Amino acid sequence: MSTTQTIGFIGFGAMASRMAANLVHIGYQALAYTPSGKGGNGSVPFLKSAAEVAQKSDIVLVCVPDDEALAAAMYGPQGALAGMQANGLLLNTSSVSPEASAALLEAGQAKNVVVIDCPVSGSTPEAEAGNLVVLAGGDDAAMARAKPIFDCIGKATVHAGPSGSGTRLKLVINGIMGAGLAAVAEAIAYGLA
Incomplete structure (x- = not known):
């Protein structure tokens, strides 16, 4: 696949960084912003703000650790939404709360930006x-674009349903994994006792 599209991270x-390497390998261009301001290498230039990355990108992919980081990166004059064009595509791969996903969807809709919640497992x-x-x-139309x-x-995409469904499914999977780890820990403790 060859493309001239730029994905802003x-x-x-x-x-x-690993997702970007795979996308660059097949022909996408990549730009990035990190809240720490650190990073950058020869293949992926780092810019000064999330808004600047969004202005220079065809698609924005967000991968931050929590609700607070998502809010800091998306909103305000330096946030990604400030730099996005109408009908832009915003892919939120972050594992965040359903409330944070809903707020981002609403803010995106206000700017006519297509938002997909798409955390990864x-x-x-x-x-x-x-x-x-x-x-x-x-x-479906947003999914086709993404x-x-x-x-x-990814090796598989689960279209979990309407906006917010991906976030909820990720929480379910994390809950199952947590319960499984707790059971393994209990079994090991029992076995050692």
């Missing part, structure tokens, strides 16, 4: 191999 930690090895599972919430990106970063 808001947050560029272990997961996002997997860790850095899966991100590096392009084998994440994308858990997406959004309408499909080439999802196909590059």
